[in-house]
Amino acid sequence: MTPGTLVLLHAPGADAKSWGELPETLRSSGVDVVAPDVRETGHRYIARVSLLLAAADPAAPLVLVAHGAAGPLLPGVALGQRAAHRRVGGYVFVDADLPRPMHLRGEGSPDEELPMPPDWPEAPCGYLRTHADGDDPSRHDEAVREARLRGWPVTEHEPPASVARSLSELIAVL
Numbered sequence: 001m002t003p004g005t006l007v008l009l010h011a012p013g014a015d016a017k018s019w020g021e022l023p024e025t026l027r028s029s030g031v032d033v034v035a036p037d038v039r040e041t042g043h044r045y046i047a048r049v050s051l052l053l054a055a056a057d058p059a060a061p062l063v064l065v066a067h068g069a070a071g072p073l074l075p076g077v078a079l080g081q082r083a084a085h086r087r088v089g090g091y092v093f094v095d096a097d098l099p100r101p102m103h104l105r106g107e108g109s110p111d112e113e114l115p116m117p118p119d120w121p122e123a124p125c126g127y128l129r130t131h132a133d134g135d136d137p138s139r140h141d142e143a144v145r146e147a148r149l150r151g152w153p154v155t156e157h158e159p160p161a162s163v164a165r166s167l168s169e170l171i172a173v174l
Helices: 022-028 042-056 068-083 141-149 163-172
Strands: 005-009 062-067 088-094 125-129 154-156
Touching: 005 022, 005 042, 005 068, 022 163, 042 068, 062 068, 068 088, 088 163, 125 141, 125 163, 141 154, 154 163
Parallel strands: 005 062, 062 088, 088 125, 125 154
Antiparallel strands: none
16 A cells, blocks of 8 residues: 555653654655654543644555554544544554554553444454564564454564565555
8 A cells, every 4th residue: 555644653751862863764765654752641641643644744645653552542533533534544553563452551540441443443454573673572472463364464573674665565465
């Protein structure tokens, strides 16, 4: 698929700088990229992303790219984009946790339930495993296995290729 805009969502508790050079590398190859800086967590993270994307006015279709703990938030972010009449064309999980029905995430309340639309995912999904330095190699084995069981394309990033190239190749097959 050819995205209108890639939306890079960092893990809650991190910031947009955690993507490093990736946004600029993608932009330099002609990709429209939005990497919102979100300080909130849970429902507030989802709401803040929606506000920031409304201000950015991204071109559709969006490809929502989540890192780490932002993965379970993708269905809620997508729900907000659909409500704003912005089409989501795909989802990519980068070393990320996968959403679960009735996913609970503690933000003030240990029972905060995150939104999961009944038709999610309504667009193709893929998983990019980067084997980042300092990352436990077995940490994402379960997510990779589950992604493969769901029939999602899985890319294992191999240096020296750039993460931007691996991500672009994965998105192309969605």
